[in-house]
Amino acid sequence: MNENLQSDCTEKDLQRKEYENLMEYLKDENEVVKKEQNEKNERIKELKSEVGELKAVKAKLESECDEKDLQMKEHENLMEFIRNENEVVKKEQNEKNERIKELKHEVGELKAAVKAKLESECDEKDLHMKEHENLMENI
Numbered sequence: 001m002n003e004n005l006q007s008d009c010t011e012k013d014l015q016r017k018e019y020e021n022l023m024e025y026l027k028d029e030n031e032v033v034k035k036e037q038n039e040k041n042e043r044i045k046e047l048k049s050e051v052g053e054l055k056a057v058k059a060k061l062e063s064e065c066d067e068k069d070l071q072m073k074e075h076e077n078l079m080e081f082i083r084n085e086n087e088v089v090k091k092e093q094n095e096k097n098e099r100i101k102e103l104k105h106e107v108g109e110l111k112a113a114v115k116a117k118l119e120s121e122c123d124e125k126d127l128h129m130k131e132h133e134n135l136m137e138n139i
Helices: 002-138
Strands: none
Touching: none
């Protein structure tokens, strides 16, 4: 019986020792798991922070793109306005050039008329002078 008790005690000591070893192993594993979980939680925080930063960058880029789009639209509108103004200026310039041609033609006609009138008056005066000279000679 003593042997049985010793055997039972040894058996129980072994079981207790296994239990303690198992508990120690589980405690160590639990620490490892906690450490890994904390590292993962830290990494999640870092990633969330990076995601937040990337969202801010995305929003800024979208805002800049919207602003660039507006600037391009304004530029296109300005270019269209300039093209339209150039067309108006060209049309007005063509009209002015046409009017200048008309006025030059009218001036040319007036010069010719004035010249013809002056020549006609000169011819008439020359005739009067000739008649006057002839009269004077006859006297």
